[in-house]
Structures are given as structure tokens and as C-alpha cells.
Amino acid sequence: MLRPPAVAGRFYPADPTELARQIKGFVAAAASDERKRAQACLVPHAGYMYSGAVAGSVFAALDFPRRIIILGVRHFPRGQPLAIISDGAWQTPLGTAPIDAALAMQLRQACPLLREDAIAHSTEHSLEVQLPFLQVLAGQFAFVPVALGTVRYDHFCAVGEAVAQVIAAQNEPVLILASSDMNHYENDETTRTKDHKAIDQLLKLDPRGLYDTVRREEISMCGLGPAVAMLTAALRLGASKAELVKYATSGDVNDDRTEVVGYAGMIVR
Numbered sequence: 001m002l003r004p005p006a007v008a009g010r011f012y013p014a015d016p017t018e019l020a021r022q023i024k025g026f027v028a029a030a031a032s033d034e035r036k037r038a039q040a041c042l043v044p045h046a047g048y049m050y051s052g053a054v055a056g057s058v059f060a061a062l063d064f065p066r067r068i069i070i071l072g073v074r075h076f077p078r079g080q081p082l083a084i085i086s087d088g089a090w091q092t093p094l095g096t097a098p099i100d101a102a103l104a105m106q107l108r109q110a111c112p113l114l115r116e117d118a119i120a121h122s123t124e125h126s127l128e129v130q131l132p133f134l135q136v137l138a139g140q141f142a143f144v145p146v147a148l149g150t151v152r153y154d155h156f157c158a159v160g161e162a163v164a165q166v167i168a169a170q171n172e173p174v175l176i177l178a179s180s181d182m183n184h185y186e187n188d189e190t191t192r193t194k195d196h197k198a199i200d201q202l203l204k205l206d207p208r209g210l211y212d213t214v215r216r217e218e219i220s221m222c223g224l225g226p227a228v229a230m231l232t233a234a235l236r237l238g239a240s241k242a243e244l245v246k247y248a249t250s251g252d253v254n255d256d257r258t259e260v261v262g263y264a265g266m267i268v269r
Contacts, residue, residue, distance in 0.1 A: 001088030001118060007125045008093050011047045012132060016093040022048060023136045026056025030246075035063040036269075040176035040234045042202065042227055044263035045072070045126040050250045051181065051263040055133060057246040058265035064138035065173040067100055069107070069163055071226035072126035072179040074149025079120030081149040082113050082159065090128065090145070094135040100142035103166065103174070107144060111162030113155055120147045126179040126223065148225035153211050156225045160207070160232025167237060178230035180223020182262030188251045194219045195247070195262040202266055203242045207231040234268045242268045 005014075013019040026048070043058050044051035074083060086104035089096040108114050121127070127145050134141055148159065167174045182195040198219050201210035207228045214224050221227070245267055249260040 001085065002096070003085070003088065003090045003118065003121060005092050005128060006123045007128055011125055011129050014093055019093050019132055020136055022052065023056065023133055026052045027060040027137065029053060030057040030060035032060040035061060037063045037065065037173060038175065038267045038269050039237055039239045040178065040230045040268040042178045042180060042230065042264060042266040043130065044181045044265065045129050045179045046181055046261060046263065048129070050253050050261065054246045054248050054263040054265040058267060059133050059137050061245060061267060064134070064141060065175050066141055067103055067172065067174045068134065068141055068143040068177055069103070069174060070127050070130055070143050070145055070177045070179065071229050072124060072145065072147050073223050073226060074120050074124060074147040075126065075222065076123065077149070078122070080115040080117040082115060082155060083117040083120035083147045084108055084114045085118055085121055085145050086116055090131060092128070092131050092135065094132055097131045097135060098142045100144050104144045106166045106169070107162055110165045111159055113158055114146065120149065121145060130177060130179060148229065150225065153208070153228065156228040157207070157232050160229035161236065163229065163233040164236035167233070176230050176233055178223060178226035180221055180227050182219070182221050182264050184220040184222070184261050185259050188249055188257035188260045191249055191260050191262045195264065199244055199247070199264055202227065202231070203244065205231055205235055205239060205242055205268070230268070239268050242266055
């Protein structure tokens, strides 16, 4: 199955030359001294105009392995609530990104909650916008696309436990890439206050604390599920430290502080 791009020309440039130029600009602006391997990362998924600098700061600091599991959001109520695609490739203006069929099949077997479903992924942007960054920076890679559209903590944990189980069985490193924007459509001050309550839990590597904080404080963090699953897996794999690489809001870009979206870029080692 070849999954065509759904948001090229809207969330990021459709022209491959401009797309590659923009990504290299985000990375160059980050000015990271050294790329290091990580267990996992959290990056935003808004249009590159708004969140590209935050995502680029994370990607600039990473030494990418050949295999990546991307945990994204199912924003729209289409298809299965926990959806995976186990074969084929995704297309972007920069070419095709192959799915790691062997790794995807192992993950499906480890987590029966995951269902094979292309519909849930067909118009979803949270995974797609990561691929051009990876195509420019990671070189030859294969990935597993997972979209989470539930709010159940036990389901997030089940996915995370399965991801850890599968990665532990590999003889080479696998990066867990979780995709999330932070609080949505409140004023800048409120958004920053709410977001840093969630970020504090991420820095503590506390999946339950993150889930409870986001729900209690009414933080509209759309990628709560991917973040909880990522933390669960990373802890099982021995992660001991999280770092906030960059935080911003859309107000930093357009100077409109009345109604913003927050973006956090984090690395877990």
C-alpha cells in the first residue's frame, strides 16, 4: 500500500526543493553541538510555520537509528481507535518512506489492541509531518505508523508495554517518536502555565502523572496518548532522564497572544 501525502502544500511545502531547504533551515537554527542517540522523543505536528523550529531543535540533536516507531494521534473519528499499518510506504514530496513490516508485525502481535487500518491514517497529519524531517536527516530508515484515538490510560499503557517488548527483542536500536501539540486555543499566559504543568510530568518520566495532570487541569494536549505510551515504553527500556529542548507557542510566530497553541520538543534518554 502506498499512502499519498494528505497535507503537503498546507502543513509543509509541496515543492521538494523548498521543503528540504526549510527543514535544513530549522535544523541549522537549532545549532546543536552534537547528535546523540536517544530512547525516545516528543515533537509537535502543527504546520511547519508554527512548530517547525521546535521539531527541528529536537531532530537536530538526535543521531537517528535505522528503525523508528512513530506514535501519532487520530484527530478525526475515522477508522479504528488504535490503528497500525504493517506494510507498504508513505509518500511525501521528498519520495517514499518505507514501513518496517517486520517490526510492525511484531508490534501487532505484542499488542492485540492495535488493528490494521489505513482509514484512520488516510488524512491524519500528526505522523505525516514527521517524515520529511526524517527523510532529510535520517537517511535510510523504515518506520512503523501508529495512530491513537482513544482516551483510555490502560490502552496507552498496553501500547507502550508492547513497544518496549518489541524493541527489547531487537538487535539494533529503535527510536520511539511521539507526536503531540500542547494546549490549544487559550491565551498565551494560560497556555504556558498549563503546558508547563504537563511538561513537569514529562520531565519526571511519569506517565500516570502526565495523564492525570492533563485531565485534571483540562490541558488540551492532543497527543496525550502517544506521550503516555512513549513514557511507558521508555521507562521499561531503562530511560532515566528527559530534557526539554525547546518550547514555544504560535504567538511567538504570529504575535497573536489571545488564542495560541503550545509546542514542546523533548528528548528521553
